Amino acid sequence: MSLLSLRHLTTEFYSGGRWLEAVSDVSFDLLPGEILGLVGESGCGKSTIAYSVMRLLASNARISGGEVWLGDVNLTDASEDALQDLRGSRLSMIFQDPMTALDSLFTVGHQVIETLQEHLALDPPAARERALDLLRQVGIPAAEERLKAYPYQFSGGMSQRIALAIAISCHPQVLIADEPTTALDVTIQAQILHLIRRLLVEEQGAGVLLITHDLGVVAQVCDRVAVMYAGKIVEFGAVDAIFRDPLHPYTQALLNSLPSQGIQRGALENIRGRVPSLDDRPTGCRFHPRCPHALAICREEAPPLLRRDGGQEVACVLYD
Amino acid sequence: MTRVRALLHRLREWHAASRSAFLGATIIVLLALMTATVSLYMPYKPDAMDFMAPLSGPTGAHLLGTDNFGRDILTRVLYGYQISLAVALGSVGFGLAVGVTFGLLAGYFGGLVDNIIMRPMDVLMAFPAIVLVVALTGFVGREIAVMVLAVAVVYVPIFARVMRGSTLEVVNELYVEGARARGASHLRLMLRHILPNAIAPVLIQASILMGIAILLESALSFIGLGTQPPDPSLGLMLSEGRSFMQQAPWMVVAPGVAISLAVLGFNLLGNGLQDLLNPARKRQ
Amino acid sequence: MRLLRYIASRLLLLLPVLFGTSVLIFLLLRLIPGDPAQVILGLRATPERLAIVRTELGLDLPVHQQYGQWLGKLLQGDLGKDFRSNEAVTTLLAVRLPVTIQLTLMSLGLAVLIAVPLGIRAAIKPGGPADRFSMLLGLFGISIPDFWLGIMLILLFALGLRMFPSSGYVRMDENFLGNLRSFFLPALTLAVGLSAVLVRITRSAVLEVLELEFVRFLRAKGLRERLVVYQHVLRNASIPIVTVIGLQFGYLLGGAVIVEEVFSLPGVGRLIVSYTLERNYPVVQAGMLTVAFMFILVNLATDVIYALINPKIRGGGA
Numbered sequence: 001m002s003l004l005s006l007r008h009l010t011t012e013f014y015s016g017g018r019w020l021e022a023v024s025d026v027s028f029d030l031l032p033g034e035i036l037g038l039v040g041e042s043g044c045g046k047s048t049i050a051y052s053v054m055r056l057l058a059s060n061a062r063i064s065g066g067e068v069w070l071g072d073v074n075l076t077d078a079s080e081d082a083l084q085d086l087r088g089s090r091l092s093m094i095f096q097d098p099m100t101a102l103d104s105l106f107t108v109g110h111q112v113i114e115t116l117q118e119h120l121a122l123d124p125p126a127a128r129e130r131a132l133d134l135l136r137q138v139g140i141p142a143a144e145e146r147l148k149a150y151p152y153q154f155s156g157g158m159s160q161r162i163a164l165a166i167a168i169s170c171h172p173q174v175l176i177a178d179e180p181t182t183a184l185d186v187t188i189q190a191q192i193l194h195l196i197r198r199l200l201v202e203e204q205g206a207g208v209l210l211i212t213h214d215l216g217v218v219a220q221v222c223d224r225v226a227v228m229y230a231g232k233i234v235e236f237g238a239v240d241a242i243f244r245d246p247l248h249p250y251t252q253a254l255l256n257s258l259p260s261q262g263i264q265r266g267a268l269e270n271i272r273g274r275v276p277s278l279d280d281r282p283t284g285c286r287f288h289p290r291c292p293h294a295l296a297i298c299r300e301e302a303p304p305l306l307r308r309d310g311g312q313e314v315a316c317v318l319y320d
Numbered sequence: 321m322t323r324v325r326a327l328l329h330r331l332r333e334w335h336a337a338s339r340s341a342f343l344g345a346t347i348i349v350l351l352a353l354m355t356a357t358v359s360l361y362m363p364y365k366p367d368a369m370d371f372m373a374p375l376s377g378p379t380g381a382h383l384l385g386t387d388n389f390g391r392d393i394l395t396r397v398l399y400g401y402q403i404s405l406a407v408a409l410g411s412v413g414f415g416l417a418v419g420v421t422f423g424l425l426a427g428y429f430g431g432l433v434d435n436i437i438m439r440p441m442d443v444l445m446a447f448p449a450i451v452l453v454v455a456l457t458g459f460v461g462r463e464i465a466v467m468v469l470a471v472a473v474v475y476v477p478i479f480a481r482v483m484r485g486s487t488l489e490v491v492n493e494l495y496v497e498g499a500r501a502r503g504a505s506h507l508r509l510m511l512r513h514i515l516p517n518a519i520a521p522v523l524i525q526a527s528i529l530m531g532i533a534i535l536l537e538s539a540l541s542f543i544g545l546g547t548q549p550p551d552p553s554l555g556l557m558l559s560e561g562r563s564f565m566q567q568a569p570w571m572v573v574a575p576g577v578a579i580s581l582a583v584l585g586f587n588l589l590g591n592g593l594q595d596l597l598n599p600a601r602k603r604q
Numbered sequence: 605m606r607l608l609r610y611i612a613s614r615l616l617l618l619l620p621v622l623f624g625t626s627v628l629i630f631l632l633l634r635l636i637p638g639d640p641a642q643v644i645l646g647l648r649a650t651p652e653r654l655a656i657v658r659t660e661l662g663l664d665l666p667v668h669q670q671y672g673q674w675l676g677k678l679l680q681g682d683l684g685k686d687f688r689s690n691e692a693v694t695t696l697l698a699v700r701l702p703v704t705i706q707l708t709l710m711s712l713g714l715a716v717l718i719a720v721p722l723g724i725r726a727a728i729k730p731g732g733p734a735d736r737f738s739m740l741l742g743l744f745g746i747s748i749p750d751f752w753l754g755i756m757l758i759l760l761f762a763l764g765l766r767m768f769p770s771s772g773y774v775r776m777d778e779n780f781l782g783n784l785r786s787f788f789l790p791a792l793t794l795a796v797g798l799s800a801v802l803v804r805i806t807r808s809a810v811l812e813v814l815e816l817e818f819v820r821f822l823r824a825k826g827l828r829e830r831l832v833v834y835q836h837v838l839r840n841a842s843i844p845i846v847t848v849i850g851l852q853f854g855y856l857l858g859g860a861v862i863v864e865e866v867f868s869l870p871g872v873g874r875l876i877v878s879y880t881l882e883r884n885y886p887v888v889q890a891g892m893l894t895v896a897f898m899f900i901l902v903n904l905a906t907d908v909i910y911a912l913i914n915p916k917i918r919g920g921g922a
Contacts, residue, residue, distance in 0.1 A: 056823055080829075088826030095824075100817040103836050105914060115825045150915040166825055443624035448858030451876060451895050455632060455888060458880030535749050539862050542751050543877050558752060565759055572759070576752035584747040591743075 002029035003207040004053065004091075004174045008066035011045075011052045013278060019064065020278040022048045024231045026066075027305075030174060030207040035197065037222035037239065038211045039254070043275050045231040046211045050176045053209075054093055055083050070174065089119040092167035096179035098159035102151040108135075108162050109147030112169060119170040134165040138195060157188035161195070168199055175200050176209045181217060193221045215258055219243060227251045230276055230286040233305055237312035247314040249291045285316070293318060341592025344527075347585030355401035364392040366399040366552040375568045385570040387560065393570060396552040397578045403553045404582060407464060408533040411471035412526050418472070419479025420515075420522060426480065427487025427518075428510050438484065441477035449474040453536055457545045467546050471533050482525050486518040493517070524593045531586030538579050554579050607911055607918050614907045618900055625896045626678070630671050633885055639663075643883045644687050674889075683893075684886030693890045696875065701894065703773060704871035707864065708856045708898075710787050711794035712849065719799035720845070723806025724833065727814065738803045745800020750859050754793040754866040761789060771868040790867040794859045798852055805848045809841035816840070842913055850906030854899050 011023040023045040030036050038046050051057045053068050055075060068075040070091055075083070087093075095101045102111055112131040116122055122130060128147070135143035138161040151159060160180060167175055177196060181189035200206040210222060218225050218239060225242055227235040227250065235248040246252045273290040276282060282289050288298035297317055305315040335342040370390035378385045384393040426437040444452075449471075456470035490496060491514060499513045538555030540546030547553030549560070554575040561571030641657040642649065649657075658664050662673055677684065683693035722741070725734035762770035768789050774782040813819065814837060822832045861873030868874075872891050879887040911918040 054824055056820060084826050084828055086826065087824055093821075093824040095817060095821060097817060101821040103818045103822065103840065104916070105839050106836070107915075114827060114831070118825075118827055118831075152916050163821065166821075440624070440628075443621060443628050446621055446625055446854075446896060446899060447628075447892075448854040448861075448895060448899065450858035450861050451873075451892055452632075454861060454877055454880055455892060458877075458888075459633065459883060531747065538749055539751060543862060543865050544881065545877070555749075555751075558755065562755060565755065566763055569759060572752070572755050576749065576756065579752065580744070580748045583749075584743065587743060587747050 002031055003071065004030040004209065005069040006049070006053070006066070007069070009049065009052060009063065009068060010065035011048050011057065012062055012064045014060045014062075016279065019062075021064075021281070022061070022231055022278060023052065026228075026231075026233055028226055028233065028236060030209055032173075032207055033201055033205045034223040035201060035208040035210050035221050037218040037225035038209060038228060039213065039215060039218055039225055040228035041213060041275050043277075044228045046213075046228055047178055050093065050178050050209070050211055053176060054087060054091065056087075085119070088115055088167075088172075089170040090172055091174050091176075092170075092172040093176040093178065094160070094163045094167050094180050097183045098156055098163050099151070099183070101163050102159060104151050107148055107150055108154070112147075112162070112166055115166050115169050130169070131165075134169055135162070137168075137199060138162070138165045139191075140165075156184050157192065160184065160188075160192055164192070164195060164199070168204075171204060172200075172206060174207050174209065176211070178211045179213070180210070182212070182214070189217070190220070193217065197221055215254060227254065230281060232286060232302075232315065233313075234287065234316070235312065235314045236305065237310075241310055241312050245310070245312075247308065247312060247319060248287075248316050249293050249318070250287050338592035338596050340588045341596060344585045344588030344590070344592055347581065348589065351401055351582055351585065352405060355398050355405065358395070358398040358402075362392070362395045362398060364395040366396045367391065367550045375564060375571075377568070378570060384574045385568065387557070387568070387571050388564055393557075393574050396557060397554065397574055399552040400554040400557060400575065400578065401582065403464065403547055403551065404534045404537055404579070407468055407471065407537040408530045408586075410464075410468035411475060411533045412530050414468065414472035415475025415479050415529070416522070416526055419476040420483045420519070422476065422480040423483025423485075423522075424487055424510055424515060424518075427484040428491060428506070428514065434484075437480070441480050444473070444477045445481070447474075449532075450536065450539060453540060454543070454545055457540060462545055462548055464547065467537060467540060471536050474536075475529055475533075478529065479522060479525065482522050483518065486521045487514055490514055490517045520593075520597055524590050524597065527586050527590035527593060531583040531590070534579060534582050534586070538575075607908075610911050610918060611904070611908055614904055618904060622897070622900055625900070626675065626893060627671065629889055629892045629896070630674060631667070633889055634667055634670065640687065640883065640885050678893075683890040686887055687884045688882070693886050696887060697872070697890060697894060700870060700872045700875050700891075702776075703869055704857075704860050704864070704873060705898075706776070706787060707790055707794070707860050707869060707871060708853070710791035711798065711856060711859075712853070714791050714795035715798035715802055716849075718795060719802035720806050720838075722799075723803045724810050724838065726803070726807045727810035728833065730811070735807070738807060741796075742800050742804045745796050745803075748796070750793050750797050751862045751866045753796055754790065754863055757789050757793055758866075771866075773869050787869075790863045790869060793863050793866070794856055797859065798856060801848060801852055801855075802845065806841065806845055809844040810837060813837045813840045839913060843910060846906055846909050846913070850903050853902040857895050857899060 006029075007027050009023060009026045010021060012019040013022050014020075026045075026049060028036070038049065040046055048057075048061070051061075052063050053075065055078070057063070063076055066076070070086065073082070073086065075086075078086070102108070109128070109131055112134060113124075113127045116127045116130055120127075120130075131147060132143050135146060140146050140158065140161055151162075154162065164180075175196070180196070181192050184192065196208060196210075200208055210217070212218060222239050224237060225239050226233045227242070227248065229250050235242065235246070235251045242251060243255065246255050276286065276289075282299075284300045284302055285291070285294075285298040286302070288294040291298065295317060301317070303315045303317050303320070305313050306319070307313050308319060331342075334345075368391065370386060370392075372390065373382065373386050374388050374390040376382055376386045376390070382392050382394070384397065386392055387396070422437050422441070426434040452474055453467075453470040456473065457466050460466045460470075495517075496509060496513050499509055504513070537546055538553065538558065541553040541555030542559045544559070547556050549556060557575040558572055561568070561575070565572045639654075640661060641654045641663065644657055645653055655664075662670055665673070674684070681694065683697070685692055686696065719741075722734055722738050726732070726738040727735075729735060758770045761767045769786050770789075772786060774786045776783040819832060819837060822836055823829075857873070860871060861877060863869075864871040864874040865877060872894055876888055876891040876895070879891065
């Protein structure tokens with residue numbers, strides 16, 4: 001039974017007088033107790049998937065096809081009231097830059113407590129107790145005092161812990177983490193990722209959709225991974241299988257750009273060209289202009305995502 | 321013929337660039353033309369009294385009615401614009417000349433010069449405009465020239481501040497540096513290189529302040545410190561009309577609408593120019 | 605404690621402005637033509653009498669000594685005497701000031717009530733009815749002369765519908781409701797121009813804040829939209845709004861001069877106008893100083909409000 005299920009999700013942006021697809025026909029399931037990595041270069045549609053699921057797209061974007069199910073709730077046709085109830089309780093999200101995610105004019109305590117009071121019927125003292133408890137869980141020292149502090153008095157790592165405390169405060173089944181450690185130092189990155197795994201996956205059996213461009217992060221904490229290119233999933237499967245035997249030429253290129261598979265930013269210096277922009281998507285396989293193995297057919301036909309023997313899924317004609 | 325077509329083409333381009341600026345400019349040009357030529361087409365003199373038809377409502381002979389002396393209100397409104405525009409042009413022109421000079425010097429030299437010029441300007445700015453103008457006209461004299469100077473005194477610090485700001489923005493640009501390196505004098509640098517590139521925000525401000533000058537003139541005349549009877553100032557007409565506003569509401573409606581229309585024209589022009597200069601603001 | 609120190613530092617910064625203002629007012633009224641002694645005694649006064657009165661008024665001294673005397677008395681709370689009635693100016697002001705303060709505060713309140721909700725709605729739904737209305741208000745509100753608007757309101761609501769008195773002043777301690785009624789139309793008159801400016805700045809400030817990341821996070825944690833907008837967004841947008849209110853307070857004070865005239869309210873503005881007409885220097889000087897002082901006080905209040913809104917300025921938090 002999956003916690004979150006995307007079925008042929010397609011999301012468009014309005015630009016220059018027409019609608020352009022940013023996410024095309026994306027399907028996957030997030031299972032209880034797993035961290036699913038969503039990896040790709042910037043502009044490939046990872047964050048758009050996150051905002052589509054949260055139904056927090058900007059006013060110039062829309063879901064034009066497909067469905068997103070949170071358990072038995074269809075998020076794509078849920079009312080705004082229903083969505084507001086679900087967000088922050090069953091479905092939470094944290095962002096890339098923790099320093100801008102909190103309102104600088106309110107105390108941290110206020111921002112934790114208002115979330116609790118929105119979703120749980122807690123009286124003020126109980127909410128305060130629970131907020132203290134949450135701050136301690138995410139490892140904020142001197143939580144009692146820090147409740148009265150303002151965001152500017154916290155470091156980036158501490159702010160991300162606060163955001164995480166808010167996100168887990170109402171026991172979510174699904175957490176979407178959009179590049180949660182990109183803005184942080186490497187040592188703090190590891191702490192935050194560890195915290196996410198412990199508090200959500202191990203203690204609550206929740207599912208985490210971890211969006212990142214960093215394969216190092218994927219290797220560190222993810223169970224399964226979806227590799228995205230230009231709005232589509234090109235490869236999907238267990239992390240160790242994909243790292244051992246990447247099938248799609250794009251995945252191979254991503255892994256090759258990792259120096260000795262250590263923790264490094266995945267820049268694709270060894271692949272010619274760049275990610276195509278929304279209004280300039282190639283026909284057929286979207287990766288073919290940059291693919292070292294491209295065949296004539298790649299220009300015409302977009303290969304579907306198909307399961308291989310090892311259980312890995314890949315969208316490439318080389319494996320037909 | 322081709323000239324007319326070229327002109328029409330130009331107008332269409334301006335209209336497309338900013339409808340607000342175009343509309344504002346049209347209102348202003350029309351009002352200016354109408355008031356400049358009023359003696360050619362209106363059959364009445366502004367102070368000609370018709371004792372047979374005092375407080376007459378709008379009729380064919382008097383399109384906007386007459387006042388308590390039987391003077392034609394439309395005629396007086398159109399003549400009234402002469403005073404409004406004269407005060408606006410005079411005060412903005414004077415304020416512009418002095419303010420731009422101050423702002424240019426302050427922004428260009430900076431440091432001590434900046435402080436000597438701008439600190440008194442700050443104090444002057446700390447005053448509600450109308451209070452300053454009331455005091456000046458009240459004590460010096462109730463003539464148009466005094467009114468113009470009083471409004472100009474209020475405008476000098478505003479223009480100086482805007483000019484100083486935009487001078488600071490261009491003073492370190494490459495073309496200024498280049499001219500400086502070629503040995504251009506301070507005067508030449510300021511007049512030839514900085515002024516033309518820094519003046520646009522000042523002109524936008526000028527358009528808005530033209531409108532405010534019209535408001536100030538009418539306000540002053542309204543409280544008895546501006547234009548004196550029997551001259552046809554819009555503010556004065558309003559104050560005279562107050563005593564009759566129940567029997568003859570047109571006496572207060574017409575001049576008020578007239579003032580608003582002119583001020584609206586300058587505000588539309590100013591807003592439109594601002595959008596043209598700064599397209600990002602418009603999209604917001 | 606930190607807040608108090610912050611206020612003290614702001615006050616210190618305001619002192620030079622206040623000093624400059626007093627010099628300006630003094631010079632302005634002394635250097636422009638016109639002889640107060642002549643005004644008091646009339647045109648047919650003998651030179652001897654004129655000389656005596658000048659000495660009485662201290663007008664025979666050099667200007668800087670005159671200023672010194674004036675300032676010295678000012679600091680002791682003595683604003684001089686009315687030339688004609690010989691009444692202390694402070695007594696005059698004590699009666700007039702409450703009227704102007706009530707008028708400006710009420711119009712400020714009305715303007716905020718009109719403009720802030722409208723600006724917020726305009727920002728939430730760009731191109732919607734609230735947005736269009738706020739555009740019209742923003743344009744016409746600054747184009748219509750306030751004294752004419754006042755006359756039109758009198759014509760409609762006082763003479764036509766007889767809902768409010770057309771003029772006159774009812775003291776608050778005499779009849780509270782009557783007092784509010786007598787202030788409503790003048791306050792509304794002044795409020796329209798101010799709300800024109802306020803609605804624009806509210807709209808653009810809210811639009812800007814709505815784009816910020818923390819708003820997305822507030823929504824992502826499922827906070828109801830009403831709290832997102834009216835608690836978080838509004839508070840963040842309030843800094844530019846408060847700035848503009850502070851700057852526009854000068855406009856309110858200036859407008860009060862005219863509006864008090866239209867509605868026959870005995871405030872400081874009307875005091876300045878009528879005493880200017882008879883060249884009553886001490887009264888006008890004191891009136892102008894009062895107006896400038898109010899403006900400066902409002903700017904101080906603006907700074908304090910900044911600190912209350914923004915914890916970073918006041919150094920708050922644990």
